[in-house]
Amino acid sequence: MEGGESSSSFPMGESAQERGLSHVPEYYAIPTSHRPSLNPETADVPVIDLVGFRDSSSRRSVTVNDIGNACRRYGFFQIVNHGIDQFVLDGALSSAFDFFSLPTEEKSKLMSNDVHNPVRYATSLKDGVDKIQFSRAFLKHYAYPLEDWVKSWPENPPAYREHMGRYAAEVRKLALEIMEAITESLGIGAKYLSNKMEKGMQVMALNCYPPFPQPGLALGVPPHSDHSCLTILLQSTTGLEILDTEDGKWRAVPELKGTLQVLVGDHVEVLSNGRYKSVVHRATLHKERTRISIASLHSLGMDEKMETAKELVDEEHPKGYKESSFRDFLNLLAKNDIAEGKGFIETLKIQY
Ligand SMILES: O=C(O)CCC(=O)C(=O)O
Ligand SMILES: [Fe+2]
Numbered sequence: 001m002e003g004g005e006s007s008s009s010f011p012m013g014e015s016a017q018e019r020g021l022s023h024v025p026e027y028y029a030i031p032t033s034h035r036p037s038l039n040p041e042t043a044d045v046p047v048i049d050l051v052g053f054r055d056s057s058s059r060r061s062v063t064v065n066d067i068g069n070a071c072r073r074y075g076f077f078q079i080v081n082h083g084i085d086q087f088v089l090d091g092a093l094s095s096a097f098d099f100f101s102l103p104t105e106e107k108s109k110l111m112s113n114d115v116h117n118p119v120r121y122a123t124s125l126k127d128g129v130d131k132i133q134f135s136r137a138f139l140k141h142y143a144y145p146l147e148d149w150v151k152s153w154p155e156n157p158p159a160y161r162e163h164m165g166r167y168a169a170e171v172r173k174l175a176l177e178i179m180e181a182i183t184e185s186l187g188i189g190a191k192y193l194s195n196k197m198e199k200g201m202q203v204m205a206l207n208c209y210p211p212f213p214q215p216g217l218a219l220g221v222p223p224h225s226d227h228s229c230l231t232i233l234l235q236s237t238t239g240l241e242i243l244d245t246e247d248g249k250w251r252a253v254p255e256l257k258g259t260l261q262v263l264v265g266d267h268v269e270v271l272s273n274g275r276y277k278s279v280v281h282r283a284t285l286h287k288e289r290t291r292i293s294i295a296s297l298h299s300l301g302m303d304e305k306m307e308t309a310k311e312l313v314d315e316e317h318p319k320g321y322k323e324s325s326f327r328d329f330l331n332l333l334a335k336n337d338i339a340e341g342k343g344f345i346e347t348l349k350i351q352y
Contacts (some may be wrong), residue, residue, distance in 0.1 A: 028220055030133045036161065036241065036284045038216050042167045043242055043251035046070040047259065051081045053181050067178075068185030071272075075225075075264035075279030076242050078253070079178075082260055083171045089258065091159075092167035092237050096292050098157040100137060100208035106156055110139065118142040119152045135285060136220045137208045143296070144170040144202035164204070168296065170204050171260075175298040178262060179229060186272055188311050193271070196300045197229070201326050205295040209239065212285035220283030220291070223300050227329040227344050228265035228297035229306070235261070236292040243280040250282070266329075266345040267299055270321040273312040280343055299326050321348045 048070065052063030070077035099107070112120035123137040142149045146165055154160050176197050183192040209220040220239060233240065240253040240261060248340055253261060270310045283293065305323040313319045329344050 003159050011041075017053045026278060034219070034223070035216055036282075038243060040252040040284075042254050043074075043244070045074055045078075045242070045253060046077045047256070048077050048079050048262075049081050050079050050083065050177075053177070053278040064181055064185045066187040067181045070263050071182060071185065071268070071276040074242065074244070075269075075277045076253075076281075077262050078256060078259045079258070079262055080259050081172055083168070084174065084260070088163075088167050088170055089234055089260075091163035092234060093292055094210070095157060095160045095163040096206045096294055097290075099154055099160060099206070100290075100292070101137060102156055104164065107137075107139075110154065113239060115330050118149065122322075134219050134222055135209060135212050136208075136283070139233055141204055142201065143204045144172055145198070148345070165293070166330045167234075168202065168204060171296045172298065174260075175202075175230060175232055175296065178202060178232075179298070180275070181310065182230070182264075182268060183271075186207060186275065186309070186312065188309050190311070192299075193229070196304055197298065200229075200298060200300045200304070201302060203228075203297045203299075205297065207291075207293045207295070207349045209283060209285050209293075211288050215285040215287050218285060223280050223282045223321055223342060224279035225269075225280050226263055226265040226295070226297055227267065227326070228299045229267040229271070230265050230298055231263040232296045232298070233263060234296075237286070237289060238290045239284050239286065240293065241282050241284060243282075245277065245280075252284075264291065265297070265299070266343075266348070267306040267324075268326055269311055269345060270306050270324070270348060271312075273308045273317055277311065304325050318350075320350055322350060 009319055018346055046066060046069070048063065048066055052059045067077065107121050110119055110121035115122065119141040121137070121139045124134045139154070141153055146169055150161050150165050153164065163186060176194070179197050180190040186191040207220065212218060223243065238255045239248045242253060244251055263279050264276050265280065268276050270276045285291070301327050305325050307323040308321050309321050332347060333342055
């Protein structure tokens with residue numbers, strides 16, 4: 001089990017018997033303290049109007065400031081007026097839905113547990129695993145440069161490549177623009193990372209969470225933060241929850257038609273020397289509905305090391321993180337089940 005190219009530290013559950021829950025089937029062995037609420041509080045997260053960032057007037061600096069505050073406070077914000085048409089979003093969601101609706105034999109052609117594989121399908125309901133703590137199927141594929149990767153994407157459903165390809169290209173442009181707003185908000189300039197992001201990686205993680213009979217007893221994806229610089233998430237319905245570090249509570253991200261969710265990833269935490277923290281998040285399950293989410297993860301190139309900006313290091317703020325690349329993350333993931341292991345960001349922190 002792993003998150004959407006993500007890193008996490010999540011204590012494995014004691015067994016149901018150990019906790020005296022004999023009426024709960026063994027496969028619902030999620031630790032009590034990690035069970036999601038069926039009525040979570042709603043997160044009061046900032047909604048950023050991106051038109052403001054594209055403005056040349058003072059509105060731009062207000063928007064940059066709002067983005068900086070959101071990154072500092074939550075590591076998360078929602079965006080409206082992002083410029084991606086609703087039909088492109090709907091096309092991506094419905095092709096994801098159609099892919100997951102294919103017969104198992106068809107999806108299994110892409111089945112792989114090798115985290116280095118650029119296109120792979122997997123599910124958390126593996127044979128022989130009797131503890132279903134997480135219920136999810138996912139398809140992950142690289143998406144940039146699109147012309148290099150699209151050939152290895154699913155051939156079915158027939159419209160998949162066109163619809164997902166269109167969304168992939170548009171969401172990547174958006175991610176690069178938001179990255180500019182983030183570096184500008186850090187005071188290191190909008191173009192600080194532009195060249196490296198231009199040559200960077202885009203991984204799309206399509207998640208499918210089928211209806212689950214007892215959604216209070218399992219999760220879709222365990223708590224984790226994404227390894228990326230930033231992740232843009234499109235969801236068909238609610239289910240994403242973020243951890244508020246101020247009070248340690250999980251809160252549900254509200255559903256706002258047409259919005260996209262922006263998650264600060266581990267590599268922006270490293271870049272910012274901890275001024276911005278990657279957001280710890282998880283996905284919950286619904287009793288009757290299938291939920292689809294599409295996470296687009298943007299980072300530097302495979303072997304390009306992300307380093308803390310030297311402009312953000314001084315006596316008061318000593319360098320807090322080691323440098324690392326996307327490949328370093330994959331290597332950690334390969335030997336570390338994220339449901340058990342140390343989160344990627346934890347391995348990067350420098351202890352003084
Ligand atoms: O489904 C979601 O809302 C979250 C998915 C996620 O965190 C991921 O793919 O990294
Ligand atoms: Fe994630």
